[in-house]
Amino acid sequence: MTDLVNVALNAEGFMIDPNQWTKELAEILARQEGIDVLTPEHWQIIDFCRTTGLANGKAPTLRQITVGTGISIKDLFALYPKGPAKKVAKIAGLGKPEGCV
Numbered sequence: 001m002t003d004l005v006n007v008a009l010n011a012e013g014f015m016i017d018p019n020q021w022t023k024e025l026a027e028i029l030a031r032q033e034g035i036d037v038l039t040p041e042h043w044q045i046i047d048f049c050r051t052t053g054l055a056n057g058k059a060p061t062l063r064q065i066t067v068g069t070g071i072s073i074k075d076l077f078a079l080y081p082k083g084p085a086k087k088v089a090k091i092a093g094l095g096k097p098e099g100c101v
Helices: 022-031 040-056 061-069 073-079 084-091
Strands: none
Touching: 022 084, 040 061, 040 073, 040 084, 061 073, 061 084, 073 084
């Protein structure tokens, strides 16, 4: 079982090294963000964000997520309430997206 003990996080709880990320760790991070179960829809967004984020070195913005996944902003907020871009970046092991407060 993976845990957060040996994972480096910044002051806001974002992973410092995205290479430490695992799917098990994502489930722990999701629970900390108030998401009890990661559905296939959650994973579609996480996978998109990881692929995009690792390719260009930064977490995708809300707009990039909606365009890249075809999932509406309304549905993103349903899956990741109160700041979906920030929550999914945290769960995906990426840094904080640009423009997020």
